Amino acid sequence: MTDLDIARAASPKPIFEIAAALSLPEEALEPYGRLKAKIDPAKVPGGKKAKLILVTAINPTPAGEGKTTVSIGLADAMRRGGASVCLALREPSLGPVFGVKGGAAGGGYAQVLPMEEINLHFTGDLHAITTANNLLAALIDNHIQQGNELQIDPRRVSWRRCMDMNDRQLRELVSGLGGRPNGMPREDGFDITAASEVMAIFCLAEDLNDLKARLGHIVVGYSYAGEAVTAAQLKAQGAMAVLLKDAIRPNLVQTLEGTPALVHGGPFANIAHGCNSVIATKTAMKLADYVVTEAGFGADLGAEKFLDIKCRMAGIEPSAVVVVATIRALKCHGGVKKQDLGKEDLAALEKGLPNLLRHVKNMKEVYRLPVVVALNRFSSDSEAEIALVTRKLNELSVGMALCEVWAKGGAGGEELAKAVALLCEAPAKMEFSYALELPLEKKIETVAIRVYGAAGVGFAPGVRAELRRMDAIGPLPVCIAKTQYSFSDDPKKLGAPSGFSLQIRQVRLSAGAGFAVAFAGEIIAMPGLPKTPAAEGIDILEGGETVGIF
Numbered sequence: 001m002t003d004l005d006i007a008r009a010a011s012p013k014p015i016f017e018i019a020a021a022l023s024l025p026e027e028a029l030e031p032y033g034r035l036k037a038k039i040d041p042a043k044v045p046g047g048k049k050a051k052l053i054l055v056t057a058i059n060p061t062p063a064g065e066g067k068t069t070v071s072i073g074l075a076d077a078m079r080r081g082g083a084s085v086c087l088a089l090r091e092p093s094l095g096p097v098f099g100v101k102g103g104a105a106g107g108g109y110a111q112v113l114p115m116e117e118i119n120l121h122f123t124g125d126l127h128a129i130t131t132a133n134n135l136l137a138a139l140i141d142n143h144i145q146q147g148n149e150l151q152i153d154p155r156r157v158s159w160r161r162c163m164d165m166n167d168r169q170l171r172e173l174v175s176g177l178g179g180r181p182n183g184m185p186r187e188d189g190f191d192i193t194a195a196s197e198v199m200a201i202f203c204l205a206e207d208l209n210d211l212k213a214r215l216g217h218i219v220v221g222y223s224y225a226g227e228a229v230t231a232a233q234l235k236a237q238g239a240m241a242v243l244l245k246d247a248i249r250p251n252l253v254q255t256l257e258g259t260p261a262l263v264h265g266g267p268f269a270n271i272a273h274g275c276n277s278v279i280a281t282k283t284a285m286k287l288a289d290y291v292v293t294e295a296g297f298g299a300d301l302g303a304e305k306f307l308d309i310k311c312r313m314a315g316i317e318p319s320a321v322v323v324v325a326t327i328r329a330l331k332c333h334g335g336v337k338k339q340d341l342g343k344e345d346l347a348a349l350e351k352g353l354p355n356l357l358r359h360v361k362n363m364k365e366v367y368r369l370p371v372v373v374a375l376n377r378f379s380s381d382s383e384a385e386i387a388l389v390t391r392k393l394n395e396l397s398v399g400m401a402l403c404e405v406w407a408k409g410g411a412g413g414e415e416l417a418k419a420v421a422l423l424c425e426a427p428a429k430m431e432f433s434y435a436l437e438l439p440l441e442k443k444i445e446t447v448a449i450r451v452y453g454a455a456g457v458g459f460a461p462g463v464r465a466e467l468r469r470m471d472a473i474g475p476l477p478v479c480i481a482k483t484q485y486s487f488s489d490d491p492k493k494l495g496a497p498s499g500f501s502l503q504i505r506q507v508r509l510s511a512g513a514g515f516a517v518a519f520a521g522e523i524i525a526m527p528g529l530p531k532t533p534a535a536e537g538i539d540i541l542e543g544g545e546t547v548g549i550f
Contacts, residue, residue, distance in 0.1 A: 003107045004549055007115035010256050018254045022086065022287040030249070032123050035114050038249040039262070041207070041283050050086070050285040051319040051424045055294040055374075056303035056363075058325045058356050059494075060484055061332035063341055066107065066376045066406060067294055067324045070413070073110035073405020074322065074374070074420065075292040076257040077413030083421070086288035087112070087261035090276045090296070091126060091251070092119050093194040093268070095166040095527055098535035103549065104266075108406035110413075112253050112261045119549055125202075126164045126193050126266060128247035132215075132240040133198040137161045139236050140220050141176065141183050150229050154186040157221035158508070160525075164193040168528030191525035195271040200479075200513035202244065203265035203277040204313055211248055212241040218512040231512070250280035257410050260288070269296025270484040271525050273305040273515070278314045285316070290424070297484035299323060299359040304451050307367055308432050309477045309515055317430040320423035321363045321371045322416070324403075325356045327381045327389065333494045342380040349385055353392050354496035358453060358487065360398050366450055368431045370423040373400040374416050436475045440467040443478045444504060444518050452487045453498040460505045470509050470516050479510070482520035489521030 001009070015037045019029055028043035055074065057067040071089065078085045089112065092104035103119030105112045112118060121127065137159055144152055163170070170190035176183035193199060197218060205211035216232030223229055231237050250264040262284050265277035274296030275281075284291045295302030303321070311317050327349060328341040334352030336345055356373065363371040373393055375386070386402070393400050401419045404412030434446040441457075441464060448454035459467075470476060485491040488500045506519040519525075529535075538548035 003111060004116065006109060007111055007113055007256070010113060012113045012254055013258055015252060015254070018258065018260050019252060022260050024287065029252070035253065036117070036123060037252045038123065038246065039252050039283060040249055041279055044283055044286055046286055048286055048289065050288045050291040052281070052285065052316060053290060053292045053320050053322065053420055053424065054303060054306060054318040055292060055322045055324060056299040056359070057297070057323060058329060058359055059298040059300065059333070059486060061329040062338050063326060063328040063332045065324050065326055065329050068104055069106045069108065069110045069406050070322065070324045070374050070376060070403055071292050071294045072106040072112060072255050072261075073403065073410060073413040074416055075259045075261070076110065076255055076410030077405070077417035078290055078292070078421065079257070079259045080410045080414065081417055081421070084289040085259060086284040086291050087255070087259060088276050088281045088284045088291050088293040089261060089263045090294070091122055091263055091266035093126065093192065093266055094120070094164045095192050095194065097549070098529075098538065099166045099527065099533055100530040109256060109409035110405040111256050112263060113256060114253070116546055116549060118253065118263060122263070123247075123251050125247040125251070125264070128243050129196065129198050129202055130162055130164055130193045132243040133162045133193070133196050135240055135243065136218070136220065136231055136234070136236050139234050143234055145183050150233055151223045151225065152221055152229050153224045154184050157186060159218070159220040161188065161190045162193045162196040163190055166192065166527040166529045168526065171524065171526045189526070192268070192527060194266050194268045195525040197510045197513050198240070199265070199267045200272055200510055200515075202248065203267055203273070203275060204310065204513055205248070206278060208241065208245060208248060211244060212237050214512040214514070215240045216512070219509055248279065250277065250283050269302040269305060270523060271481045273309050273479050274302040275306050275310045278310065281316065282314065299362060300451055300487050301482070301484055303363065304433065304447060305479060307430065308434065308447075309479060311430065312432060312436070312477060313514060318369060319428065320420050321369045322374050322420060323356065323359050323363065323371060324374045324376060326376045326378060327385050328378055330356060330389070335494070344382040344385060346384060346388060349388055352495055353389065355494070357392060357396065358496045360393070360396060362451055364396070364398065366431070366433050368429065370426045370428050371398055372416070372419045372423055373398060374403045375400055376406070377402045377404050436477065439471050440476065440478055440516050444480065447478065447480060448502040452502060453496060454488070454502045455499045456501050458501045458503045460503070463504055463507055466507050467516070470507070473509075473511065477515045479515045479517045480520055481517055481523045481525070483523055489523070
């Protein structure tokens with residue numbers, strides 16, 4: 001059975017039953033059909049403060065790791081053990097759904113429902129974010145057209161349009177062609193919605209008022225005199241907030257086993273900060289004793305940004321970290337081709353294991369957090385391979401739990417659930433990888449050296465001067481955009497490379513989000529479709545049934 005077949009065979013509960021399990025009052029819910037609802041955080045009762053569990057992973061490979069699947073299965077397993085638990089996950093972007101990566105609703109018997117709707121338009125949050133972003137773009141160009149009172153220099157407009165789809169043709173373009181009625185010609189471009197600053201603001205805002213204030217702080221470009229021009233000066237933040245007033249409320253859904261899940265916000269971790277919304281996480285923490293959340297891609301990207309950006313801004317910290325790995329993926333890091341991953345290969349596994357070990361050491365030694373490894377088990381894994389992984393982790397005094405939630409649901413995660421519950425009882429005080437008071441250049445170097453294993457950082461001409469201008473605004477966290485496939489900025493450097501120089505070619509100020517974005521290597525903010533997009537296999541049958549989504 002495919003993931004979609006499994007999801008369609010399920011018998012989900014009405015969403016009011018899921019809400020009742022969290023003691024949510026009916027007036028806090030706005031139903032979107034039978035299986036989805038928006039939650040009004042202002043009407044959520046307090047009283048609880050959950051232990052937060054972060055699920056992260058090794059650097060992704062074509063073999064797959066199953067981070068979201070493990071997150072869902074872990075929550076189901078903890079609930080089976082009698083715990084009060086809630087999930088807090090990101091919303092999928094349509095770009096990967098129709099591109100190559102696929103959706104983000106889990107897989108097998110560890111899924112959130114309704115899987116098909118979550119992976120498509122869901123409750124329209126990403127469309128609202130796209131529209132708010134593009135309203136601001138339209139107001140900028142209209143202001144220039146209508147007399148340009150703020151003296152915006154068209155050559156220095158930094159705000160980009162966005163759309164929730166992979167479209168390389170829109171990365172760089174010239175807009176406003178066709179004469180004066182069509183605006184002023186200028187260089188322009190699109191980012192994918194998941195990489196937009198509005199998405200980052202949406203996911204870091206504490207409430208609607210904070211959202212509106214952050215939107216007003218967006219720097220859209222610079223005047224002829226070199227002064228920053230903000231969205232507030234264009235009087236844009238009110239209308240943008242109106243477009244987002246419903247979207248900012250977290251979405252309540254459920255797993256196949258009926259565990260409550262808040263699915264809200266969806267920034268990419270290789271370009272943006274890779275975490276679900278602060279509002280959803282804090283709401284979940286009021287409603288359960290344990291909250292399981294995830295951060296995008298490997299721990300070098302998602303977990304670093306979750307800890308150094310989201311936790312710092314929101315004043316939260318995890319009680320335990322789960323690092324997801326598979327023996328197949330570790331052999332991939334050891335140089336084995338995908339078609340040969342089913343064969344036992346201890347030499348390749350030993351060569352690839354440093355990738356897992358560095359992620360584990362970062363969580364334990366850099367951030368000072370209790371950590372356990374979830375080894376997503378495949379039938380091809382040999383006992384000798386499992387023993388090798390166990391031995392290497394024992395040398396770091398880190399535990400490992402075999403995980404079979406894809407095939408067995410929560411029942412396949414009970415060993416992991418017990419290990420996580422024990423970790424949550426261990427005293428821990430998280431540390432950040434860098435001090436906020438450091439200059440941005442030093443923050444980038446610190447992450448590159450302490451987390452990635454780099455020897456140093458190279459900066460393209462003009463980048464250091466731009467970073468100094470950003471430092472003048474105030475102390476900002478840094479969001480490094482780089483390839484997800486490697487600790488380095490070269491996707492071909494697998495395993496745990498060291499001694500390399502991280503190359504920063506460009507920086508952007510995200511003043512509303514409250515951080516600076518540093519682009520490393522060739523990473524871009526608008527992905528392209530692969531040679532054979534997943535869209536080619538997606539269809540709707542005569543009776544209205546969708547096929548091809550997983």
